[in-house]
Amino acid sequence: MNSPKKFNPVLLGRIMKLALPRRxxxxxxxxxxxxxxxxxxxxxxxxxHAIDEYIMKGTSxxxxxxxxxxxxxxxxxxxxxxxxxxxxxxxxxxxxxRMRNYTYKHLINLxxxxxxKTPVGTSVTRTISDIETVTxxxxxxxxxxxxxxxxxxxxxxxxxxxxxKLTLLTxxxxxxxxxxxNFFRKGVRDSFQxxxxxxxxxxxxxxxxxxxxxxxxxxxxxxxxxxKFNRINAAHRDAHIRGIFYYAVFFPIxxxxxxxxxxxILLYGTGGIMQKSLQPGELTAxxxxxxxxFRPVRAIADRFNNIQMGMVAAERIFQLLDDAENIEASGNVxxxxxxxxxxxxxxxxxxxxxxxxIRDLSFTVxxxxxxxxxxxxxxxxxxxxxxxxxxxxxxRGKIYIDGVDIESYxxxxxxxxxxxxxxxxxxxSGSIADxxxxxxxxxxxxxxxxxxxxIGAYDFIDHLPGRFDFNVMERxxxxxxxxxxxxxxxxALACKPEIIxxxxxxxxxxxxTEQLIQKxxxxxxxxxTAVVIAHRLSTIRHADRILYMKNGEKLEExxxxxxxxxxxLYASMYKAQQFxxxxxxx
Numbered sequence: 001m002n003s004p005k006k007f008n009p010v011l012l013g014r015i016m017k018l019a020l021p022r023r024x025x026x027x028x029x030x031x032x033x034x035x036x037x038x039x040x041x042x043x044x045x046x047x048x049h050a051i052d053e054y055i056m057k058g059t060s061x062x063x064x065x066x067x068x069x070x071x072x073x074x075x076x077x078x079x080x081x082x083x084x085x086x087x088x089x090x091x092x093x094x095x096x097x098r099m100r101n102y103t104y105k106h107l108i109n110l111x112x113x114x115x116x117k118t119p120v121g122t123s124v125t126r127t128i129s130d131i132e133t134v135t136x137x138x139x140x141x142x143x144x145x146x147x148x149x150x151x152x153x154x155x156x157x158x159x160x161x162x163x164x165k166l167t168l169l170t171x172x173x174x175x176x177x178x179x180x181x182n183f184f185r186k187g188v189r190d191s192f193q194x195x196x197x198x199x200x201x202x203x204x205x206x207x208x209x210x211x212x213x214x215x216x217x218x219x220x221x222x223x224x225x226x227x228k229f230n231r232i233n234a235a236h237r238d239a240h241i242r243g244i245f246y247y248a249v250f251f252p253i254x255x256x257x258x259x260x261x262x263x264x265i266l267l268y269g270t271g272g273i274m275q276k277s278l279q280p281g282e283l284t285a286x287x288x289x290x291x292x293x294f295r296p297v298r299a300i301a302d303r304f305n306n307i308q309m310g311m312v313a314a315e316r317i318f319q320l321l322d323d324a325e326n327i328e329a330s331g332n333v334x335x336x337x338x339x340x341x342x343x344x345x346x347x348x349x350x351x352x353x354x355x356x357x358i359r360d361l362s363f364t365v366x367x368x369x370x371x372x373x374x375x376x377x378x379x380x381x382x383x384x385x386x387x388x389x390x391x392x393x394x395x396r397g398k399i400y401i402d403g404v405d406i407e408s409y410x411x412x413x414x415x416x417x418x419x420x421x422x423x424x425x426x427x428x429s430g431s432i433a434d435x436x437x438x439x440x441x442x443x444x445x446x447x448x449x450x451x452x453x454x455i456g457a458y459d460f461i462d463h464l465p466g467r468f469d470f471n472v473m474e475r476x477x478x479x480x481x482x483x484x485x486x487x488x489x490x491x492a493l494a495c496k497p498e499i500i501x502x503x504x505x506x507x508x509x510x511x512x513t514e515q516l517i518q519k520x521x522x523x524x525x526x527x528x529t530a531v532v533i534a535h536r537l538s539t540i541r542h543a544d545r546i547l548y549m550k551n552g553e554k555l556e557e558x559x560x561x562x563x564x565x566x567x568x569l570y571a572s573m574y575k576a577q578q579f580x581x582x583x584x585x586x
Contacts, residue, residue, distance in 0.1 A: 015137060015314050018095045025087050026143075032084040033147035037296075039077045041154035044288035046070050048162075051281030088143055092135030099134060099317065103127050106321050112391040113351065114326040121204025126320050129199055130313040137310035145303045148296035155293045162282050162289075163272070169264050170290055173257045177297060180257075181304075184250035189308045191243035196312065198236035205232055254298045261290055329393075331408040338417045338498040339402050340367040340529030342388060347397035349387060349552075357383050358394070359552040365545075370530040372540035374570065375549035381533045383552075385501045388531065389418055401499075419497040425484040432461060433468040436491045443494050451493040456519060457486035489521075500525060502532045537574045546570065 019026050046069065054063040104127055115123075159167040209216060209225055216225050265287060272278030342365040349358040358380050365371040373381045386392045387399060390406060399406040401414075427435045436451070437443045448468065452458040460483060464470040472478055472487075479487070492500060502521070518539065534540045541560045548556035548563070548570045556563055556570050563570040 011311060011315055011318065012137075014318060015095070015134065015310070018098050019091055021098075022091050022094050025091050029084055029087040029091060029143050030146060032080050032087065033143050034150050036077055036080040036084055037147040037151035038154060039073060039080070041151045041158065041292065043070075043073060043077075044285035044292065045158060046073065047288065048279075048281035048285035051284055052279045053281075056280055084143075084147075089135075092137070096131055096135050099131050100127060102321060103131065103317060106323075106327075110323070110326045111393070112386070114323075116351065119200075119204035120207045121202070122200050123320075124203045124207065125196070125200040126317055130196065130316050133196075133313035134310045134317070136306040137314075142307065145300055145307070148300050148303065151296050152293065155289050159286065159289050159293070162286050163269075163278060166265055166268060166272075166286055169268060170261050170293065172264075173261050174297075177254065177257055177294075180250055180253045181297075181300075184246050187246035188243050189312070191239055191246065192309045193312055194239035195236070195243065196316070198232070198239050201232050202236055205229060251298070254294065258291070258294045261294070262287060265290060329407065330411040331405075332410065333404055333408045334410045334413045335402070335404075335417060338529075340369075340498045341365065341400075341402050342371075342499070342529065342531070343398075343400040343403075344384075344387075345398045345400070347387065347394050347399060349383060349392065349394040349396075351392075357552050358387070360397070361549075361552070361554055362397075363547055363554060363557065365529055365531060367529055368527055369544040370525055370532060370540075370542075372532045372534065372543035372546045373549060374534065374537060374540065374546060374573070376573075378551075379549040380552040381549060382503055384549075385420065385503055385531060385533065388499075388501065389415065389420060416495070417497055418499040418501065419492040419495045420501040420503060421485075421488050421492050422503045425481075425488045427472045427479070427484055427487065429474045430471065431466070431469045432464075432472060432487060435472060435487060436468075436494055438491065440495070447494055448490070451490045454493060455486060455489045457483075457490055460486070498528060500528050500530045502530065502534070537577055548573075 046066070050063065050066045050070070054060065054066065107123060107127070156167065159170065205228070209229075216222060265283075269278060269283040269286065273280055273283060344361050344363050347358055347361045348356055350356045361380075361384070363371075373384060375381055383392070387394055388401075388406075390409075390411060393407075401409070406414075433445065433448055436448050445468070449458070452461055452468075461467055461470070470478075472484075532540055532543060540546060543560065545557060546560060546563060547554055548568075550569070556566065556568050558566070564574065
C-alpha cells in the first residue's frame with residue numbers, strides 16, 4: 001500500500017477519538033505545552049532587562065533578585081516539560097492499549113480464509129509495531145506542534161517589538177528553510193513506508209522459519225535460509241539508511257541557515273548599537289530569539305514527519321479494522337442443544353475464484369450416526385469439516401444442521417456444540433488443565449479428571465510433574481505427539497458436544513496409543529453425531545455410513561459391507577491397504 005500523499009483529516013479524527021476517554025489529560029497536556037512554550041519564548045526578554053538595566057549600568061542592586069526570577073522561570077519551565085512529556089506519553093500508551101485491543105479483537109473474529117492468505121508476520125506487524133508508531137502522534141506530534149506554533153508566534157511578536165528590520169532580515173532565509181523541510185518531509189515519508197514494508201517481511205520470514213526450524217535443520221537448509229534472511233535484513237537496513245540520508249541533509253542545512261542569519265544579525269545589530277538605536281541587551285535577546293525561532297521551525301518539520309509516520313501506520317491498521325468482508329457472520333439462532341443432523345444440499349466451495357474444491361456435494365448425517373469420509377489427498381475431506389464448523393463459507397447450495405441453515409446459527413454457540421479433534425494438535429503454553437478448559441470456566445476440575453479417565457490418559461498425566469498443572473510449553477513441545485493427541489480427546493470430551501469431528505485423529509501416533517484412542521473413541525462417540533476422516537480405512541469399518549470422495553465430488557456412499565460388495569473405488573482402496581500392510585494412504 002502506498003503512503004498517503006495528502007493529509008487525511010478523517011483518518012486523524014478516528015485516531016483522536018481513541019483519546020476521548022483521556023480527554024482531561026489531553027487538554028491538560030495542551031495547556032501545559034502552551035504555557036511551557038510561552039515561558040520559553042519570553043525568556044530572552046528577562047536576560048535583555050538584566051543586561052541593559054544592571055550589567056551595562058554597572059549596578060548590582062536588584063540583579064540578584066532578577067537572577068532568582070530567571071532561575072525560577074527555568075525551574076518552572078523544566079517542571080512543565082516533565083509534566084507535559086509524562087501526560088503526552090501516557091495518553092499515547094493509553095491509545096496504544098485501546099487500539100491494540102480493537103485490532104486483536106478484530107483479528108480473532110476474521111474468517112479462516114483471511115489467515116490462509118495473509119502472512120502471520122503481517123498481522124503481527126499491524127498489531128505490534130504499527131500501533132506503537134501511532135503513539136508518536138501524541139508524544140511528539142500534534143500537541144507538540146501546537147506548542148511549537150504558539151511559541152513561534154510569541155517569538156515573532158517579541159522580535160518585532162525589538163526591531164522590525166532585524167526581524168525581516170531573519171525571515172529572509174525562511175523560504176529556503178521551508179524548501180528544505182518539504183524535501184525532508186517527502187523523503188522521510190517514503191522511506192518510512194519502505195521501512196514498514198520491510199519490517200512486515202522480516203516478521204513474516206522469522207515467524208515462518210522459527211516455527212519450521214526442524215525442517216530447516218533436517219534438510220540442511222541453514223545456509224540457504226540465512227542467505228534469504230540476509231537479503232531481507234539488508235533491504236530493511238537500506239530502507240532505514242534512505243531515511244537517515246534525509247536527516248543527514250536537512251539538519252546541517254538548518255544549522256547553516258541559522259549561522260547565516262546570526263551573522264547578518266550581528267553585522268546589522270552591531271551597527272545599531274554604535275548608532276545608539278539598539279541596546280546590547282536587546283541584541284543579546286534578539287540572538288536568543290533567533291535560536292529559539294529556528295528551534296521549533298526545525299522541530300516542526302520533524303514533528304510533521306512523526307505525524308506522517310503515525311498516519312501511515314494508522315492507515316494500515318484501519319485498513320485491517322475496516323475489512324468487513326472477512327468478518328465471520330453470525331446468525332440469531334442460539335441452540336441450547338443439537339440433535340446432530342447434518343445435511344449438505346448441492347454444496348459448492350472454492351477457496352479462490354471458481355477453482356472448486358467441493359463440487360455439487362450432497363449427503364445427510366443422521367443424529368447419533370458415525371459418518372466417515374474417505375478419499376485420497378486433495379479430495380476435499382478436510383474442507384467438508386471446515387464447512388461444517390463454519391471456518392469457511394460455501395458459495396452455492398445449502399448446509400443444514402437440525403434442519404436450520406448453518407448461517408442462521410449464532411457462531412459462538414454453534415461451535416460450543418461442535419468439537420473437532422484434528423491431526424495437527426495445537427496446544428498453548430500453559431498447564432494441561434488450561435489447554436483442556438481453554439478458558440471455559442464451566443468445565444470443572446472434576447469433569448477434566450473424569451474425561452481423562454474415560455479417554456485412558458489419566459495414568460500418563462498422573463505421572464507428570466504437577467499432574468494437570470504440568471506446563472506443556474509452546475505448541476505442546478514437552479509432550480509426545482500421542483500425548484498431545486490424547487489431551488485433544490480429553491478437551492473434546494470435556495466440552496460435552498453433540499457433534500464430534502475427527503480429522504485423521506490417529507494418523508500421527510503409534511499403534512499402542514492408537515489402541516488406547518480407539519477405545520476412547522467409543523466413549524467419545526456414544527450418543528453423538530460423528531464425522532470421521534481417516535487415512536487408515538480399518539479404523540472406520542464400523543461406521544454407520546462411508547462417503548468416498550474424489551476431486552471434491554461424491555462418488556460412492558454406503559456401509560463398509562455395501563461398498564465392498566460394490567467392488568468399486570472404496571473396495572480397491574481398502575484391498576490395496578490390506579495387501580500392502582500399510583494402513584496409510586499417501
